[in-house]
Amino acid sequence: MNVILKILPFLALVLIHHFLLEPLSRRKNKLWYLLFTLLLLAAFGIFCFYPDRRSDWQDEGFPGPPPDEWRMDRPGLPPADGRGPIRPETQELIIGILLVAGDLGLTALYRSRKHEAELKELQAANVSRQLEALRYQINPHFFMNTLNNIQSLIYTDPDKATEAVSEFSKLMRIVLYEGEAPTIPLSHELDYLRHYLSLMRLRYPESVRIEDALPFDAGSAVVPPLLMASFVENAFKHGISYEAPSFVRLSVELTQRRILFSCANSLHPARQTEPHGLGMDNIRKRLDLLYGSDYALHIDEQPDSYRVLLDIPLTPKSEQA
Numbered sequence: 001m002n003v004i005l006k007i008l009p010f011l012a013l014v015l016i017h018h019f020l021l022e023p024l025s026r027r028k029n030k031l032w033y034l035l036f037t038l039l040l041l042a043a044f045g046i047f048c049f050y051p052d053r054r055s056d057w058q059d060e061g062f063p064g065p066p067p068d069e070w071r072m073d074r075p076g077l078p079p080a081d082g083r084g085p086i087r088p089e090t091q092e093l094i095i096g097i098l099l100v101a102g103d104l105g106l107t108a109l110y111r112s113r114k115h116e117a118e119l120k121e122l123q124a125a126n127v128s129r130q131l132e133a134l135r136y137q138i139n140p141h142f143f144m145n146t147l148n149n150i151q152s153l154i155y156t157d158p159d160k161a162t163e164a165v166s167e168f169s170k171l172m173r174i175v176l177y178e179g180e181a182p183t184i185p186l187s188h189e190l191d192y193l194r195h196y197l198s199l200m201r202l203r204y205p206e207s208v209r210i211e212d213a214l215p216f217d218a219g220s221a222v223v224p225p226l227l228m229a230s231f232v233e234n235a236f237k238h239g240i241s242y243e244a245p246s247f248v249r250l251s252v253e254l255t256q257r258r259i260l261f262s263c264a265n266s267l268h269p270a271r272q273t274e275p276h277g278l279g280m281d282n283i284r285k286r287l288d289l290l291y292g293s294d295y296a297l298h299i300d301e302q303p304d305s306y307r308v309l310l311d312i313p314l315t316p317k318s319e320q321a
Contacts (some may be wrong), residue, residue, distance in 0.1 A: 186218035239265025
């Protein structure tokens with residue numbers, strides 16, 4: 001029981017440092033961590049040197065300074081300097097400091113290893129997403145429909161056909177050359193959406209209402225490549241019908257610290273049996289890796305409509321200073 005009581009102060013010291021103070025060391029301003037850690041060690045030192053505890057050590061028979069016959073002033077040995085063994089209070093304080101330093105070092109090592117593992121997993125997820133994009137988004141069916149529409153425009157509206165080819169090449173360039181990066185500027189993602197919507201307006205008749213509200217100034221915000229595009233592609237895949245009125249509404253709003261994305265589309269009974277949200281597990285995984293718990297993804301599915309609401313910070317946690 002005596003041993004347990006002696007261990008408790010050290011356990012309390014480590015727990016307070018690990019759960020209350022160590023998280024402060026991860027913030028930009030680490031001054032608070034340093035200040036509170038010094039205060040914690042000072043309080044622990046006062047506890048160690050408390051007079052009643054010194055008397056407890058003496059009661060337990062801790063030896064005082066060595067007697068004269070044990071002084072190290074014999075021939076061939078260095079002269080005695082009057083110092084005895086390290087006092088138990090000092091030993092406790094040194095052990096406490098070492099425990100705090102060890103906890104900080106081990107936590108930093110664990111966090112570094114975890115960050116490396118998350119980075120590798122994120123890179124693998126991005127490769128998977130790029131392959132998924134090439135497979136489901138830029139597939140032969142998509143190419144065929146778009147090129148057929150462009151071909152028909154060559155005879156009816158050559159200028160518009162030229163513009164469509166330009167839009168198509170810009171879209172392909174974004175997919176092929178920026179799909180491997182963990183994040184890209186939001187402005188590039190918005191450019192992709194504009195090119196994609198232009199091609200969809202070319203592909204579908206005017207009875208399909210395609211509406212968008214995209215900002216022209218995205219500032220320094222960054223997002224995972226093709227994250228928003230995947231929701232938009234699903235909206236066209238599952239929400240468009242040639243037999244019934246259909247719509248796709250897209251909006252991106254920037255606040256001081258957040259990006260608010262919304263994508264809504266019509267639903268038709270004949271197509272509701274198809275799995276809506278292809279790759280949704282992959283999308284959620286990428287969001288978890290990039291933003292942790294600092295994002296919100298809400299899906300509102302009604303009998304005749306489907307809406308995705310996404311709220312993310314301007315910069316993923318992996319890129320925050």
